[in-house]
Amino acid sequence: MSRQIRFNAFDMNCVAHQSPGLWRHPEDQSHRYKELGYWTDLAKLLERGTFDGIFIADVLGIYDAYNGNGDAAIRHAAQVPVSDPILLASAIAGATEHLGIGITAGTGFEHPFPFARRLTTLDHLTNGRIGWNVVTGYLPSAAQNMGQLDQLQHDERYDHADEYLEVLYKLWEGSWEDDAVIRDRQSGVFTDPSKVHPIGHHGKYFDVPGIHVGEPSPQRSPVIYQAGASPRGLKFATENAEAIFVAAPTKAILKKLVRTIREGLVANGRDPYSAKVYTLLTIVTDETEAKAQAKLEEYHRYASIEGSLVFMSGWMGVDLGAYDPSDPVGDVQSNAIISAVSNFQQADPSGKEWTVEDIGKWGRIGGMGPVLVGSAERVADELQEWVEETDVDGFNLAYAITPGTFEDIVEFIVPELRRRGVYPSEYAPGTLRNKLFGRGDRLPADHPAQRHRYIRADDEAHAGAPA
């Protein structure tokens, strides 16, 4: 049987997310990101297309590497202005029944204690449809605005994130026993205090002695999303993540990456398919090949190369404005997204090194992922090839214009894939975790959070000890 393909929508609470300049396109609606109806209509559309989820990215700083200041980012609306993704989740949940809602929050954004409660609240309000994209950040401007001189060094950001997650797992998984809430009207006991446990966490970065203040939600821990692709990022992802988001310019690079991820999951004692891997991609399609090509050309007329270089400079941690467009990317060192740099260094199968101009053109639609263009038949063929050749589970679909790109996918691509029997026609029941894996609502037994699951009264003295 042919492999099944999964879709996820990649978005952000801002204008023209990863397609700089395309906010100028007459059909693009992304300037309406401030309206609730814009999000709820999009969510309903995605649910009609049986997308696994909407994944809402976030950054808490501006892309100011390019030319050494934020002017170009601000001019092009390159992810600034940007609103909070978390506040969209309840509204999207109210408008849909099945769609997963993946929100991004950085481990440097806020203390884990209030964050734990916020996600528990959302997991209740969405009936267990929350995913959390754990990001460690790559913009020095974000760290500076949070009172630090600069962000931590790349690998230390992940050490900090390890402890952030440890605190959260203890709160979400360990603090409340399943039968703690008894709501007994006769005795007047709502919650049995002997079944609610302080987590006693004392670590390098955080001290959290007390109990989780939220009642256990359907999934307890949200579905953990992650997108790190450096060696340290992959270690973190394969220890924790259930959905791993990658960006690879070619099938060859993706294949290697997916293999590394599956091996990493196994090395961490997990099933190699216990995380779904989604690769970033943008689809430009229409009724015919010719119309799809014409659409792409039209999008290119609105796209901004400078806006693309603003993003690429931020992701690579390098001022690409300081280079000549014909300069090769070379051996750039980065304290930002290390994988972004290495991918571009190996992108061309013929061995030709990419120049700054190549990178600018590559990123003008859909960020770091490739653009597939063509009729439904051609795009479906290509999607099947990507999945069969690389062992990836599905696609994280960015947009050129919104909701136009997603409308085209639901109108043309989804029916074609369903006709081929490789795409779902309906959702599995239950929580997001159960829809993805069909193995219940809670984290599986082979997940590291398991070791924080049972904090019993007599263990409390040891609750803060490393597990």
Ligand SMILES: Cc1cc2nc3c(=O)[nH]c(=O)nc-3n(C[C@H](O)[C@H](O)[C@H](O)COP(=O)(O)O)c2cc1C
């Ligand atoms: C598809 C995708 C989505 C991402 N979304 C975000 C995001 O919303 N916010 C963020 O700060 N980083 C985001 N990142 C960056 C990663 O979380 C991670 O910080 C980055 O890949 C650097 O890790 P690495 O050096 O281990 O590759 C994203 C990366 C990818 C590939």
